[in-house]
Amino acid sequence: MPLLKQNPVLVIGILLPFIFIGILIAAVFLPSWSVQPTHNFLYVTDSYENYYNSQHVYKNKIIVKDGKITLQSITATRDSGMPSYPANSTVTEAPTIFIYDVITKSSHEISLEDAQKLTVDPGPVSSDGYTISYKYNNEGIFSLFGANNSQGYFVTKGDTSRRLAGLAAVEYPYSFHFLAWIQ
Amino acid sequence: MEKQQIISFIKAQLEQGRISSEELAALAHGFVMTLDPSGKNNAGHIHTPTSVTASVNMINTLYAIGTIIGIVGVSILISQHWAEIGFGGRIGVTLGISFISYLLAILICKSRQVMLSQTLFIIAVVLAPLGTYVLLEKMDMTFSSLSQMLTALSLFVIFAVAQYIARTNILVLILTALGTWAYYTMLTYIFSFSFYDGDLMKWATIVLGFTYVFIALGYSRRTVTTAAVNVLYALGTLAVLAAGISLGGVWDFIYIAFIFAAFYGSVYVRSQAMLIIAAGFLIGHVLKLTYRFFMASLGWPVALIISGVVILLVGYLTVQVGQRYLKKV
Numbered sequence: 001m002p003l004l005k006q007n008p009v010l011v012i013g014i015l016l017p018f019i020f021i022g023i024l025i026a027a028v029f030l031p032s033w034s035v036q037p038t039h040n041f042l043y044v045t046d047s048y049e050n051y052y053n054s055q056h057v058y059k060n061k062i063i064v065k066d067g068k069i070t071l072q073s074i075t076a077t078r079d080s081g082m083p084s085y086p087a088n089s090t091v092t093e094a095p096t097i098f099i100y101d102v103i104t105k106s107s108h109e110i111s112l113e114d115a116q117k118l119t120v121d122p123g124p125v126s127s128d129g130y131t132i133s134y135k136y137n138n139e140g141i142f143s144l145f146g147a148n149n150s151q152g153y154f155v156t157k158g159d160t161s162r163r164l165a166g167l168a169a170v171e172y173p174y175s176f177h178f179l180a181w182i183q
Numbered sequence: 184m185e186k187q188q189i190i191s192f193i194k195a196q197l198e199q200g201r202i203s204s205e206e207l208a209a210l211a212h213g214f215v216m217t218l219d220p221s222g223k224n225n226a227g228h229i230h231t232p233t234s235v236t237a238s239v240n241m242i243n244t245l246y247a248i249g250t251i252i253g254i255v256g257v258s259i260l261i262s263q264h265w266a267e268i269g270f271g272g273r274i275g276v277t278l279g280i281s282f283i284s285y286l287l288a289i290l291i292c293k294s295r296q297v298m299l300s301q302t303l304f305i306i307a308v309v310l311a312p313l314g315t316y317v318l319l320e321k322m323d324m325t326f327s328s329l330s331q332m333l334t335a336l337s338l339f340v341i342f343a344v345a346q347y348i349a350r351t352n353i354l355v356l357i358l359t360a361l362g363t364w365a366y367y368t369m370l371t372y373i374f375s376f377s378f379y380d381g382d383l384m385k386w387a388t389i390v391l392g393f394t395y396v397f398i399a400l401g402y403s404r405r406t407v408t409t410a411a412v413n414v415l416y417a418l419g420t421l422a423v424l425a426a427g428i429s430l431g432g433v434w435d436f437i438y439i440a441f442i443f444a445a446f447y448g449s450v451y452v453r454s455q456a457m458l459i460i461a462a463g464f465l466i467g468h469v470l471k472l473t474y475r476f477f478m479a480s481l482g483w484p485v486a487l488i489i490s491g492v493v494i495l496l497v498g499y500l501t502v503q504v505g506q507r508y509l510k511k512v
Binding site for chain 2: 007009010012014020021025027032
């Protein structure tokens with residue numbers, strides 16, 4: 001290490017950012033490793049509330065009743081005299097349900113019939129203490145550096161959280177709807 | 184007298200102490216020396232001839248003005264025709280010009296056109312990220328934190344090669360800027376796995392500030408104090424104090440130590456910019472603390488008087504420190 005002997009100040013200066021990044025990596029990744037929920041969960045990726053303007057509307061919304069997934073009819077009109085949706089809309093029974101596997105960190109579609117066979121807990125807190133939430137933060141000037149992932153869905157327990165990777169494509173930030181934890 | 188004889192003669196004079204290595208170096212760089220009339224102090228005082236300095240300054244100023252006008256003009260022209268020139272044209276005016284400027288800068292860096300070489304390096308480094316953006320856009324890739332980080336690191340390596348060859352001051356600043364870009368994009372990339380934390384970014388900026396100061400200090404030991412070193416001292420102090428003042432809480436009190444460390448540091452490294460920045464932040468911090476802790480109890484007129492007196496005192500002491508310790512020889 002001739003440079004270290006010749007010019008230790010310069011070496012310390014160059015090393016400082018690397019040390020900070022190392023500490024940051026430890027601070028970010030070590031706590032998230034302790035976030036290990038044991039229950040899979042169900043969710044949908046389409047909003048019920050925007051159905052009037054949508055080209056894809058639903059007759060029913062999905063709810064949890066007595067520990068089971070059931071359908072609830074959506075009111076045909078929002079306001080009296082106003083049509084419920086545009087005439088050229090595609091109408092289906094209910095939004096597609098996805099199941100999130102907390103072990104493989106991936107999602108796949110599940111049929112309504114299969115979902116109805118499961119025993120579920122509407123939460124929002126799971127029996128092992130986890131919640132699913134959307135987080136958003138103003139990035140300030142740091143958005144210049146391409147920080148386009150500073151918002152998203154996280155699984156959280158206490159002060160530690162982990163970004164949910166492998167969610168099905170969410171059309172709008174608020175169109176993700178958590179349904180229930182699978183028991 | 185043959186060349187070898189001349190070298191031997193100079194070597195002998197050096198060994199006998201009749202001429203110092205500083206005087207020899209100054210002679211080689213075209214400076215004028217005022218020797219001690221007694222002849223005892225061989226180091227003497229070194230002065231740059233006024234006419235030569237004025238001439239060099241004039242050329243450098245013209246280069247700078249020419250560069251700015253040229254870049255602005257070309258930027259306007261390109262932006263007006265951006266949609267029409269197509270992908271090839273866009274790559275040509277960004278990466279193409281950047282590459283040519285880089286090569287030309289290296290080719291002439293050892294000649295007398297050092298300033299022109301540095302200007303070409305600036306053009307190369309400004310256009311290169313823009314060209315990368317154009318290229319990524321064509322490949323349907325976003326300029327995300329990861330792609331920005333890779334771009335910054337690649338450019339860092341390319342310009343580090345240039346610094347190895349050219350050894351110019353501007354490349355020290357360019358490498359620092361590229362390293363800073365890589366640093367922040369790496370941080371934002373790490374945050375993409377978690378949640379953005381504003382306080383951690385402030386600490387990251389403080390660490391970066393210390394890095395600038397240490398690099399400047401280390402670099403000044405390898406060479407004479409240059410404009411690049413002074414810029415790094417100023418930016419480093421600014422980064423530490425600007426990020427530190429926004430931390431709040433118990434750091435409001437620890438921050439005072441930061442400011443006085445900057446005052447001490449300015450004398451140690453003889454940096455006028457560091458002194459002025461420290462004075463500015465001391466005034467700002469006093470105003471902040473007065474507003475936060477004394478406004479309610481003392482009332483705003485008394486708080487205003489105290490703030491005014493403190494500002495006068497800081498201003499006076501800053502001038503005194505500057506004149507006593509940092510006055511140029």
